[in-house]
Amino acid sequence: MSTRAGILSCIGNTPLVRLEAVVPGGCAEVWLKLEGGNPTGSYKDRMALSIVRSAMERGELRAGERVVEYTGGSTGMALSFVCAVTGLKFAAVSSDAFAASKLAGIRAFGGELLIERSEGGAITPALMQRMKERAHALAKEPGSYYANQFGSPYVPAGYQSMGREIAQALDGRVDALCAGVGTGGALMGTFDGLAASGAAPRAWALEPLQSPLLTEGRGGAHKVEGIGVGFEPPFLDRSRLAGIRAIDQEEAFVMCRRLAREEGIFSGASTGLNVVGAIELARELGPGKRVVTLACDSGLKYLGGHLFP
Template sequence: MERPGGLAAVGGTSVVRLARLADARSAQVWVKLEGANPTGSYKDRMALSMIEAAEADGRLRPGQLVVEASVGSTGSALAFVCAVKGYPLRIVSSSAAAEEKIRTMRAFGAEVELVPSPHGMTPDLIPTMLGRARDIVAETGAFLVDQFHNVDMVTGYERLGEELLDQLDGRLPVAAFCSYVGTAGCFLGTSRALRKEHPELLRVVVEPVESAVLSGGPAGSHNIEGGGVGHEPPLLTAADYDEVVTVSEADAFAMARAAARTEGILSGPSTGANLVAALRLAERLGPGRRVVTVQVDSGLKYLSGRLFTP
């Protein structure tokens, strides 16, 4: 299908092997560079998939207002997609989001409403944002994207897994895939595609130590945007993953900085969490195998925050 404008550039990102962070006695670690998508995030895949599916089945009418609650990258991606397709967009976001993400939404023409959250990602933040988004829908008759419950996002990420299968030769097995989870769309879509070719794939979800709900811990506050929202993702079941790895906010931030300075992979804290988890798995699994993860987004989204502050 021929897509207009910048939509044609979604997907088709490169995958690279870590050269310096991974130990020679460990499995190889490969990273899909999703920061190369038009808005600098893998969320472009899900935003496009959700909007196109809603268009196809009539849930979204031409010119209808679109509404979503997003801490950042989904909002940026929806703003991009809606701008090209001609839909007005209102995003309920938060002060917990990186300023670059908010500015990106507005640059594409979205109207953005911010919910204060001085302590970062807190357990009540997403429910508060969702409540406000639903109020707007009730007032306006808008289409609510509802990313946490929208199965069309998973379809958008299946192509990411298919790309990995095309890009990685079969000489070494893909032994494990790990991904930081918020909606869990990337984890579900990618792992399902990879398992078709690698049925023994170890599927590992990543979450913050500070809000380790999937591990049976309490919800808490942290600053690894994009996940650890304080509740289990509605579309993720226990049958969808094999284990959980927890990563501290401090380790995620440190790894994001290290990846930039040693591998040239400039990214945010959620990618840092992915890399911490991938390197732990690689050490455990040993040589002769591959561990795959994703660069969630570009570090250009975080330059005004404390991630890269000297």
């Protein structure tokens, strides 16, 4: 791992910026952790490095062996990247239901793609189940290691660095943290990192209003990639949260465009949703307080989609 540590050392230590133009007067400060600067353009690099490094340190994964995961998105690209520079192979079980650009991103770093055919491009529970079963079967083959993005404790652990960096940048003074949840790994890991650094914010999970599974118990169709996965996020510890809020995806899309045009921050829909949630909290908390949220990835990943027509 040491010989190629150059690029891996570029994971993390991302900027934290205070939003100005999009935050109305009379609100608390809103700070945004810009994760698009990670090597694959997403905070998933932190989690991929954490999974791979810890498995190698425990001796469960050795150079030349293969990491396996089922994924349709940024997690696959991040794992493919980390495996490429640590002398590992990577196989992603995915589907034609996911964006071609995201699948190309996995291949760009040398990852192998195994495609489960969808019915007309729809992401359904049955398709996800088939992908999962194929990944589990592959991971049982000799020399294979299952990354387990929905269960590995190294997922939230990988995001603790985000919390430590935020605490350091703000001298430990953070009143609120909020973020949309897919697995819940980024929110809970960041919260842990903040706590370990002596900061004691209250934390809110966010979800799309169009799929209010966590707030109302019913999932639905929505277009905020990466969050609102339709099941209880495995790393979400509701007992530690101040609350869960549902945010309208249409407001998130508008905010994404405003972030680009008014703040020069280019991001995806989940970031727009995070910022809408953070401003809501900032309005309630008022001046003198600080709200922090996450810019999960770069808007470059979403060019060609509905977000930036």
